[in-house]
Amino acid sequence: MNYKTWFNKSTKDVDSLQEQDIHREDDKLVSPKENSSPETRYHLIYDELPDLLCTVDNNEIILDCNKSYAKTFGYSKNEIIGKTVFYFIAQEESKDYEESFKTWKQTRQFQNRKVLFKRKDGTKFRSPTIVNSLYDKNGTTIGESIIIKDIVESQEETVKNNHPQIQSDQSKSNTHMPNAEKRYTSVYDKTPALLRTVTIDGTIIECNKTYAKSLGYTKEECVGKSIYDHAAARSIEDLKINMKNWLKTHETARSEIWMKRKDGSIFPTVLNGTSLYDEHKKLVGRTMVMIDMTDVYESKVRVEESQKQLQDQVKRLEKLNLRISLTQQKYKNLYEKSPAMLRSITTEGTLTDCNEAYAKSLGYTKEECIGQSFYEHTADQSISTLKENLESWVNTREVSQKEIWMKRKDDTIFPVLLTGDTLYDEYGNVTGRTVSLTDMTEIYDTRKKLQEDEIRLKEQYENLKQSHDLITSAQQRYKNLYEKSPAMLRSITTEGTLTDCNEAYAKSLGYTKEECVGKSMFEHTAERSVNTLKDNLANWMNTRDVGHYEIWMKRRDNSIFPVMLTGDTITDMQGNVVGRTVALTDMTEIYDARRKLEEKESKIRQQYDELKKLDVAKEEFTSMISHELKTPLTPIIGWCQALKNPKIIGEMSPKQLQAVDAIQSNALKLKDLVSDMLDTHKLDMKQMKFDHKYIDISEMMGFLTKNLHSVMEPKHLEFINSTTESLVVKSDRSRLEQVLNNIILNAVDFVPEKGRIEVRAETKDDQVQFMIKDNGIGIPKEKQQNLFKQFYQLDTSATRKHGGSGLGLAICKGIVEALEGKIWVDSDAGKGSTFYFTIPLEANLDTLSMEEKVPVSNR
Amino acid sequence: MKVLGIDDNSDINSLLGTVLIASGHQFISVTDGREGIKLLKQNPYDIVLLDLAMPEFSGFDVLETLKKEGLIEKQKIILLTASSITDQEIDDLLKTGISSYLRKPLDIDVFLERVEQVYNDK
Numbered sequence: 019m020n021y022k023t024w025f026n027k028s029t030k031d032v033d034s035l036q037e038q039d040i041h042r043e044d045d046k047l048v049s050p051k052e053n054s055s056p057e058t059r060y061h062l063i064y065d066e067l068p069d070l071l072c073t074v075d076n077n078e079i080i081l082d083c084n085k086s087y088a089k090t091f092g093y094s095k096n097e098i099i100g101k102t103v104f105y106f107i108a109q110e111e112s113k114d115y116e117e118s119f120k121t122w123k124q125t126r127q128f129q130n131r132k133v134l135f136k137r138k139d140g141t142k143f144r145s146p147t148i149v150n151s152l153y154d155k156n157g158t159t160i161g162e163s164i165i166i167k168d169i170v171e172s173q174e175e176t177v178k179n180n181h182p183q184i185q186s187d188q189s190k191s192n193t194h195m196p197n198a199e200k201r202y203t204s205v206y207d208k209t210p211a212l213l214r215t216v217t218i219d220g221t222i223i224e225c226n227k228t229y230a231k232s233l234g235y236t237k238e239e240c241v242g243k244s245i246y247d248h249a250a251a252r253s254i255e256d257l258k259i260n261m262k263n264w265l266k267t268h269e270t271a272r273s274e275i276w277m278k279r280k281d282g283s284i285f286p287t288v289l290n291g292t293s294l295y296d297e298h299k300k301l302v303g304r305t306m307v308m309i310d311m312t313d314v315y316e317s318k319v320r321v322e323e324s325q326k327q328l329q330d331q332v333k334r335l336e337k338l339n340l341r342i343s344l345t346q347q348k349y350k351n352l353y354e355k356s357p358a359m360l361r362s363i364t365t366e367g368t369l370t371d372c373n374e375a376y377a378k379s380l381g382y383t384k385e386e387c388i389g390q391s392f393y394e395h396t397a398d399q400s401i402s403t404l405k406e407n408l409e410s411w412v413n414t415r416e417v418s419q420k421e422i423w424m425k426r427k428d429d430t431i432f433p434v435l436l437t438g439d440t441l442y443d444e445y446g447n448v449t450g451r452t453v454s455l456t457d458m459t460e461i462y463d464t465r466k467k468l469q470e471d472e473i474r475l476k477e478q479y480e481n482l483k484q485s486h487d488l489i490t491s492a493q494q495r496y497k498n499l500y501e502k503s504p505a506m507l508r509s510i511t512t513e514g515t516l517t518d519c520n521e522a523y524a525k526s527l528g529y530t531k532e533e534c535v536g537k538s539m540f541e542h543t544a545e546r547s548v549n550t551l552k553d554n555l556a557n558w559m560n561t562r563d564v565g566h567y568e569i570w571m572k573r574r575d576n577s578i579f580p581v582m583l584t585g586d587t588i589t590d591m592q593g594n595v596v597g598r599t600v601a602l603t604d605m606t607e608i609y610d611a612r613r614k615l616e617e618k619e620s621k622i623r624q625q626y627d628e629l630k631k632l633d634v635a636k637e638e639f640t641s642m643i644s645h646e647l648k649t650p651l652t653p654i655i656g657w658c659q660a661l662k663n664p665k666i667i668g669e670m671s672p673k674q675l676q677a678v679d680a681i682q683s684n685a686l687k688l689k690d691l692v693s694d695m696l697d698t699h700k701l702d703m704k705q706m707k708f709d710h711k712y713i714d715i716s717e718m719m720g721f722l723t724k725n726l727h728s729v730m731e732p733k734h735l736e737f738i739n740s741t742t743e744s745l746v747v748k749s750d751r752s753r754l755e756q757v758l759n760n761i762i763l764n765a766v767d768f769v770p771e772k773g774r775i776e777v778r779a780e781t782k783d784d785q786v787q788f789m790i791k792d793n794g795i796g797i798p799k800e801k802q803q804n805l806f807k808q809f810y811q812l813d814t815s816a817t818r819k820h821g822g823s824g825l826g827l828a829i830c831k832g833i834v835e836a837l838e839g840k841i842w843v844d845s846d847a848g849k850g851s852t853f854y855f856t857i858p859l860e861a862n863l864d865t866l867s868m869e870e871k872v873p874v875s876n877r
Numbered sequence: 878m879k880v881l882g883i884d885d886n887s888d889i890n891s892l893l894g895t896v897l898i899a900s901g902h903q904f905i906s907v908t909d910g911r912e913g914i915k916l917l918k919q920n921p922y923d924i925v926l927l928d929l930a931m932p933e934f935s936g937f938d939v940l941e942t943l944k945k946e947g948l949i950e951k952q953k954i955i956l957l958t959a960s961s962i963t964d965q966e967i968d969d970l971l972k973t974g975i976s977s978y979l980r981k982p983l984d985i986d987v988f989l990e991r992v993e994q995v996y997n998d999k
Contacts, residue, residue, distance in 0.1 A: 641960055645930050648959035652982040653888040659985040660892065666899040666985075689982055709965040752964055 070145070070166035073152070076159065078102045081332055087166070092138035095324075099331055103164060108134040108142050117389075135166070212277075212287060212308040215294065218301060220245040220261055232310060234280030245306070250276035250284040260289065268293045268301055275308065286311040359434065359455040362441060367392045367408055370450055379457065381427035397423035397431040407436070415440045417451055421458065433458035506581065506602040509588065512595055514539045514555055526604060528574035544570035544578040554583070562587045564598055568605065580605040637705050640696065647692045651685055658682035694825040697756075698808060701832035708750040708836065715745035715779045715786060722758055723777065729763065733771050740778040747786050749857050753833050757841075760826045761790045761853045768794035768851070785839070785856040792852075797845040805843060806831040830855070878996050879920075882906035883913040883939065884928035884957065889981075893926060896985055897992070910934035914942050921951055923996055924976075929958040940973070949974045953995055957981060 064071060065084045070091075072083035079102055088095045091106055107115050111134045133147045148165040206213055206226050214225040222243050230237040233248055240248070249257050253276040260273045270291030276284045287308035294303045353360055359376040361369050369388050377384040380395055387395075396404050400422035407420050417438035423431045438453035500507055506523040508516055516535050524531040527542055534542070543551050547569035554567050564585035570578045585600035660666045661678045670678065700706040723739040730737040758777070765775050769792045776791040797805060809824040834841040834855045845851035880897055882890045882904060890906035897904045905922075907913045911934050917925070929936035936956065943949040956970065959981035967978050976995045979988060 645959045648981050649886055649889075649930075652959065653886070653892050655982045656889070656892045656896075656985055660896055663985065666896055685982075707963045707965075709963055 072098070072103065072164050072166075073161060074103055074164060075161040078104065078162075079335065081161065081335070082328060090137070090143075090166075091135070099328070100335060106135050108136045110134070133166070212310060213305060214240070214245070214308075215303055215305045216245055217303045218265060220257075222248075223303065229308075232279075232285070233277065239280075248277055250278045252276055252284075264291070264293070264304065265301070270304060270306065274311075277308065353452075356454075359457065360452060361387070361392065361455070362450055362452045363392055364450045365412060365448055367404075376455070379426070379432075379455075380424065395424055397425045399423055399431075404436075411440070411451065412448075415448060417453065424455065433462050500599075503601075506604065507599060508534070508539065508602070509597055509599045510539050511597045512559060514551075517597060523602070526573075526579075527571065542571055544572040546570055546578075551583075558587070558598065559595070562595060564600065571602065580609050633703075633705075636703060640699055640703070640705060643699075644692070644696045647696075648689070651689050651692070654685045655682060655689065658685065694829060697829045698825050698832070701829065701836065704836075706753075706833070706836060708753060710748050710750055712746055712748050713751045713754065715747060716741050716743065718751060718754065719777060719779050722755060722762075726759070726762055729766055730775070733766065733769070733773065735766065735769060735772065736774040738774070738776040740776055741780070743780055745779060745781065745786055745859070747857060747859055749837055753837065754857070757830045757833050757855060758788065758790070760830050761855075764826060765790060765792035765794060765851070765853075768792065770794065781859060782856065784859050786859050787854060787856045790853045791850070793850040796847045796849045797843060797851050798847040802843055802845065806841065878923035878992075879903045880905075880924045880926060880992070881913060881916060881922040882926045883910055883931075883936070884908065884926070885931040886928070889928070889957075893988070896989060900989060902992075910936065910939040910942075913939060914946075917943065917948055917952065918946065923953065924992060925952055925954045927954055927956055929956060929962070930960050940970075940975075944973075953998075955979060955991065955995055957983070 064082075068086055070084065070087040072087050073081045075081055080099055083095060083098050085095075088098055091098070104112055104115065115133060132144045134142055134144045136142050145166045150163045150165070151159050152161045152163055154160050212226070212229040212232050214222050214229050216222050222240055222245060225237060225240045227237065230240050233240065245257060245261075246254055253274075256273055257275055260271055260275075264270055270289070270293070273289045274286060275289045276286050278284050288311055289306060289308050291304050291306040293301060294305060296302045353371070354373050356373055357375055359373070359379050361372040361376050363369055369390050369392060372384060372387045374384060377387050380387070393401055393404065403420060403422055407418060407422075411417050417436070417440065420436045422434060422436055424434050425431050434455040435458050436453055436455055438451050440448055441450045441452055443449045500518075501520045503520055504522055506520070506526050508519040508523050510516055516537050516539055519531060519534045521531060524534050527534070540548055540551065550567060550569050554565065554569075558564050564583070564587065567583040569581060569583055571581050572578050581602040582605050583600055583602055585598050587595055588597045588599060590596050658678050658681050661670060662675065662682070664670075697706065719739050719741040723737060727737065762775060762777065769775060774793045776789070778789045778791075780787055780789075806827045808828040831841050834857070837857045839855055839857040841853070841855040843851055843853050880902055882893055884890050884893075884906065885908050887906070887908055890908070894904040894906055905916065907916065910931055913925070913927075916922075927936045927939060936958075940949065940954075943952065953976045954974075956967070956975055956978040957980075958978065971978070976998070977991055979991060
């Protein structure tokens with residue numbers, strides 16, 4: 019396309035704009051780079067056109083604009099280039115424009131409309147606006163050409179003012195020609211354009227002053243010349259073609275013709291023309307209009323320079339764009355490739371962008387989504403939620419997290435979690451928000467699956483319960499045994515936590531069963547037994563044997579009571595220990611019984627002690643009696659002796675002496691009687707004390723015989739000690755002597771005058787046997803059994819010199835038996851009596867020497 | 878010889894005193910053990926006749942006090958007792974520095990003989 023086409027187009031556009039038409043042919047507009055010469059012209063025309071022209075790239079950034087554009091808006095060209103077209107649109111309509119622009123992006127059809135623009139000084143004007151796409155060689159969109167018809171109201175005027183010649187020529191040739199004949203000549207001459215009128219063969223028949231002057235000729239020199247004489251050699255061919263075409267079509271094709279001056283220099287013109295006819299409507303010639311383009315060509319350099327500048331700027335901008343787009347690309351990629359569903363919306367909820375994931379998830383294409391309201395993508399049930407969310411966001415600028423349901427293109431719905439960020443423009447105004455929607459379907463599915471699992475588990479549980487119920491009836495019996503057992507039963511885990519217990523257990527502790535279960539068994543244990551129970555638990559874990567323990571339990575009221583703990587280990591089906599059931603037997607009664615026993619024992623001990631004290635008292639009493647009875651006898655017997663001793667008191671008469679003798683003998687009898695009675699008493703009470711010492715029996719027998727010799731004398735008795743053995747025994751010598759004396763003195767009483775008494779000690783088995791043999795009256799067999807009883811007297815009437823208390827033999831028996839021996843008699847009436855008694859032969863001479871080293875007794 | 882008799886029974890004191898004086902000895906008697914100790918602290922006696930069973934201050938108390946006062950070594954003591962004290966107990970007493978003992982009721986002749994014997998012992 020050359021500039022002429024452009025020219026036509028421009029004028030045509032203006033016309034067609036008024037008809038609100040769309041120009042499809044303009045889509046074929048070609049990049050100005052195709053042809054350098056038309057390009058120059060293009061710029062010239064572009065700049066000079068009355069319409070406001072601007073060229074934008076795909077991002078709506080202005081790459082170029084014409085003078086009209088700059089002038090109308092009140093900016094310099096440089097100020098304009100690099101700004102977006104939106105900058106020049108009044109704010110109140112910018113959204114509309116954006117809408118339209120989007121529509122254009124999608125449909126490639128721009129709704130031509132009257133747009134409200136804003137000048138630098140803030141004034142506004144409304145003008146019809148046309149947008150045409152620009153393509154490169156490959157048909158790819160590279161930008162738009164925007165044509166704004168300057169202020170609609172004064173359109174005609176503006177056009178006339180800017181292009182008077184062209185416009186007037188056009189109007190004359192097209193519409194005003196017949197009426198303009200009168201004015202023709204004057205106008206013809208004065209017109210600044212070069213005008214010449216030629217015949218059909220190209221001979222100049224007239225020209226105006228401008229023409230002649232421009233060529234360096236006079237008007238007269240020009241007339242009669244051929245047009246070819248005034249054309250530059252390079253344009254002659256063009257001119258010939260033009261002439262030929264004109265003859266054919268009667269129309270002057272707009273051409274670029276170089277003219278030749280008189281001096282041979284050339285200059286460019288743009289040629290146009292009008293055909294002239296005669297009265298017969300026969301073509302006779304034409305008027306050729308040529309506009310000197312020298313100025314235009316001279317400004318070419320400047321234009322080229324500014325073009326170059328423009329290109330540099332474009333390059334810079336491209337670089338900048340590239341950088342921005344790279345950065346943008348990054349975000350764009352993040353945005354685009356994010357697996358999360360992302361959408362950007364305006365404050366009204368209209369989608370300005372979204373990513374693939376978003377569109378795909380909803381079953382739309384990205385393009386389908388953009389421009390739609392987000393409510394269209396929202397399930398009905400969540401619209402109110404989303405509205406609230408939007409309102410809340412507009413107020414607070416915070417996108418609160420919400421779970422909402424989205425609606426797909428096919429009306430299926432799915433849950434998402436909505437979060438997001440607010441978007442601001444460079445002035446800090448909220449322009450929208452980017453929202454991230456996380457598909458919750460899986461989470462919901464998982465939830466659902468969990469619910470299903472729960473249902474399945476419930477079913478399994480039901481099944482188990484059924485089979486459990488079957489077992490339960492059997493278990494119930496055991497359960498009843500457990501529950502109703504009078505023993506306290508509890509089941510615990512290996513940590514000691516109660517999993518169950520029976521009524522008896524709970525009741526005994528003062529709790530309800532429910533209060534017990536889940537508690538640690540240590541809570542039910544008295545502090546004093548906690549360690550024992552811990553040991554028990556540890557031991558049980560090792561051996562699985564619960565064992566038997568006595569522990570103290572603690573009731574709710576902190577009172578304690580003793581129990582016996584026994585139990586069984588509970589194992590699961592794999593044999594792992596899971597706990598134990600423990601039976602606790604209340605030991606309170608047993609403890610009470612024990613205590614009672616202890617009390618009784620203590621009482622008995624006390625009684626025993628008291629008795630013992632009593633015994634001691636008795637012993638003391640005996641000792642006291644002995645003392646008190648013997649003490650008065652001392653002065654009685656002593657004074658009797660003293661009285662009888664002439665050296666002490668003086669001589670007594672025979673009668674006095676007889677009286678003192680009587681007193682003395684009776685006092686002596688009383689003394690013996692007191693001794694016997696005390697001995698009997700001591701033997702009865704087992705209070706008699708014995709001093710065990712080693713005794714040389716033969717020595718003792720000899721001593722005794724010697725001592726008693728005086729007793730034998732009055733009756734002239736034969737008293738024989740027939741002991742031959744040398745014997746040593748450990749015993750109480752004084753008591754042995756007492757026994758021997760008693761028996762011997764008894765014998766003395768019962769043997770006749772010149773009778774015979776024999777005494778002997780000898781070993782018999784492991785005993786020492788004493789024998790006291792007399793030839794007295796003897797003792798009848800029937801009386802022998804009572805012989806050793808207290809107060810038994812063989813012959814109460816018998817005149818006796820010694821004893822007579824009837825206690826003698828009883829005392830002998832008591833002493834012998836106390837010395838672990840025996841006493842008996844071998845006798846018969848008239849045959850004499852032989853008394854025997856034994857004592858154990860505890861020691862022999864060998865052991866004697868050894869045992870003498872040790873103190874015998876401390877009593 | 879100078880003999881001190883300590884016996885709560887004054888009849889026994891007078892009997893023993895009569896017998897001893899008749900034999901040419903000096904005899905002083907008290908019926909309370911504490912008085913006896915007072916006298917023993919003032920002057921030593923050749924022989925002390927000591928009854929064991931006395932009310933309030935017994936013969937054992939007297940022995941204990943003399944032991945504490947360090948007088949028991951210097952004093953010849955013959956115990957006289959009517960109590961049912963065993964031979965063993967008497968032997969034990971003899972080991973603590975007692976010279977001799979006699980059981981009541983006494984034989985006057987045995988008594989005099991014993992007193993003489995103890996007096997003549999070293």
